[in-house]
Amino acid sequence: MADNQAATTNGKLLDVTDLWRTYRRGSETIHALAGVNLSLRPGEMVSIVGRSGSGKTTLLNQVGCLDKPSRGSLKISGIEVTGLKEQELVRFRRNHIGFIFQLFYLIPTLTVEENIRLPLVFARKKDEQRVTELIERVGLEKARKALPRQLDGGDMQRVAIARALVNRPKFLLADEPTGRLEKNTCAAICRIFHELAADGLGVIIATHDPVLAREADRIVEFSDGRIAREEILKERQ
Amino acid sequence: MSFMKFALKNLFAHKTRTILTLGSMVVAVAVLFTLVSFNRGYEKALKTQLQGMGIHMMVVPVGCPYEAASLILKGGKIPNHLPMSVLDDVRKIPEIDIAAPSFMSGIVRPEEGRTDIYVGIDSATLRLKNWWKLEGSFPQNPDEVVIGDNVSLIELSGIGDQIYLPEKDATFNIVGKLGPTGTEDDGFFYIPIETAQRLFDQPDKLTAISIRLKNPDDAPVVTARLATVKGAEVITMGELLGTMMTLMGAAKSLLLSIVMIIIVISALGVLNTVLMSVFERTREIGVMRATGAAQSHIFGLVWLETLLLSLLGGAGGLVLAIAGSRVIENVVKRFLPLAPKGSVVALEPGSFLLVLGFVVGIAVVAGFYPALRAARAKPIEALRSE
Structure with missing residues (x-):
């Protein structure tokens, strides 16, 4: 993943500095994120943990460019994304970020391969080789023409992972990726994450699952929109 | 996979709803096409018949x-x-x-x-x-x-x-x-x-x-x-044609009013179907935005669905109108006091284009709001929706 490394500043794929996301609810001001600092290097896998409402998903939405911060700096691959316009954000999201959701969110009317191909359609690209390669990578060769309703949870998440990877993103954002999966399936999904990180992809996982969290290189614990604790599990070179 | 295929799959994800909406479109288009064709055909047939009589005028009682x-x-x-x-x-x-x-x-x-x-x-x-x-x-x-x-x-x-x-x-x-x-x-x-x-x-x-x-x-x-x-009154064939067309005008206005109501109902049906589909797919739209879809993609997709729905309804309506034109003609003729001999339903390209314009018009009007609403949904809010 030489490309990824070349695109970063100071070797950082993600550089979050004093990031705030504030909402107004009536007269009340809610700081969903309150001065978060976080960085991620290519090939690094980080787990974001914390109670519901602690700011995990808000952070993922910020990093995924689905929402704009109230203030602070957010650099992805060396590009300050907070000032990007809507159209630029769409292109940026398409080329740099892959999303995985707890409920998979596959398009029910599309087959496995069509779901995986969808981001390419939006990007006006045709790369059947990439689609086939990802189908093989997640082990769904026999189910490529199946509809989501014909798959179990684990297979649906595999499709979601392949869909997230099809545009060759720089990092992967996974929100509770194993929340609806059985133990054995969780292990298989974990293996895929490790393989992706080994390929140089940055992986951020928001999870309540302590087993999955400890699979990462680093655990970042959120509380009330702030980083309460950070634990390095594996030192990277 | 093309947008077209995607849109078609979305449309037929809810077969019953789509087929019912298509049904209303088919009826609206069939009625409109028949009425337009009848209007043109009737005048033509009447003229032909009057000219063919070789009579220039008639003396009739006052x-x-x-x-x-x-x-x-x-x-x-x-x-x-x-x-x-x-x-x-x-x-x-x-x-x-x-x-x-x-x-x-x-x-x-x-x-x-x-x-x-x-x-x-x-x-x-x-x-x-x-x-x-x-x-x-x-x-x-x-x-x-x-x-x-x-x-x-x-x-x-x-x-x-x-x-x-x-x-x-x-x-x-x-x-x-x-x-x-x-x-x-x-x-x-x-x-x-x-x-x-x-x-x-x-x-x-x-x-x-x-x-x-x-x-x-x-x-x-x-x-x-x-x-x-x-005790005599003279009527020329030109006047006769004019009188007949004036008499027909009143009936035509009534029919046009009915067709306008059918058009509005079918447009509302299309709007309702597409809007419901957008509401149901809010999270799906959020996922598409998260996976690289621009607002224009979402707008285009929803609008394409409306267009396809309208075109399918239009095609069905035309087929129904053409296939049933003889039946419709016989029924209409039965209620007409002045039905000329021969076909009074003229299936002309002009009528076809008019109906096509109507169908596209419905798609443009009925599809705009749902498409805009879908495109403007913020990805984060769309993903949060239940």
Whole structure:
């Protein structure tokens, strides 16, 4: 993943500095994120943990460019994304970020391969080789023409992972990726994450699952929109 | 996979809803296309029929020109009559080539669901309608009759046979038969004018005098002269056409109002279907935005779905209208007092384009709001929706 490394500043794929996301609810001001600092290097896998409402998903939405911060700096691959316009954000999201959701969110009317191909359609690209390669990578060769309703949870998440990877993103954002999966399936999904990180992809996982969290290189614990604790599990070179 | 395929899959994810919406579109388009085609076809058929008569004007009793029009096209009884003396006045006008008097009345046969129209004529009619192909001879004696082509089929009779009228206790010998003319003439019984007047107890009375001019440009001069004849009214074929179209105009306005209501209902149906689909797919739209779809992609996809729905409905409506045009024509004709012979539904490219414009119009109007709403949904909020 030489490309990824070349695109970063100071070797950082993600550089979050004093990031705030504030909402107004009536007269009340809610700081969903309150001065978060976080960085991620290519090939690094980080787990974001914390109670519901602690700011995990808000952070993922910020990093995924689905929402704009109230203030602070957010650099992805060396590009300050907070000032990007809507159209630029769409292109940026398409080329740099892959999303995985707890409920998979596959398009029910599309087959496995069509779901995986969808981001390419939006990007006006045709790369059947990439689609086939990802189908093989997640082990769904026999189910490529199946509809989501014909798959179990684990297979649906595999499709979601392949869909997230099809545009060759720089990092992967996974929100509770194993929340609806059985133990054995969780292990298989974990293996895929490790393989992706080994390929140089940055992986951020928001999870309540302590087993999955400890699979990462680093655990970042959120509380009330702030980083309460950070634990390095594996030192990277 | 193309956007087209994606849109089609989305549409048919809810088959029942889509098919019901398509059904309303099909009906709206079929009605609209039939109405437009009928309007064009009717005017054309009427013109053709009137021009084909070779008659430039008619002298009819003072009254409603509508009755005169009905008389020409369908045959029948009218309450007023012209005195026979009018014919002499008319024949004195030098610009007139042929003045053919007629006396027309009917015998109702409710058990057979029809009215037999008896037309009293003289040899002038034979000269006026020189396109008639008469087999046999023209009636010379009071008890002779010439029958139209349809009459010979209905009565299963031909030259040499007899027709008995129990209502009048009269017997007629068939001496001639008309070849098919494609007009109402095919359905009449032609007897000598004096016989007809006597048969229906109207001696020295006429129903109408059909006129052919030596030069059609003399119509205004002749009309002015005929206007002085007491108890008579002159109607030119142009006026007749105008009167008929005016009469049709009222019915057309009513039909157009009904079609407009159908259009609004079907547009609302399409809007409702697409909007419901957008609501149901809010999170799906959020996922698409998260996976690289721009607002324009979402807008285009939803609009394409509306367009496809409308086009499918439009195509179905056209097929229904074309396939059912003969049935629709027969039904419409039954309710028309002045239905010309032949097809009154003209399936023309102009009508097709008009209907196509209507379909695209529905898609543009009905699809805009749902498409805009879907495109403007913030990805983060869309993903949060249940």
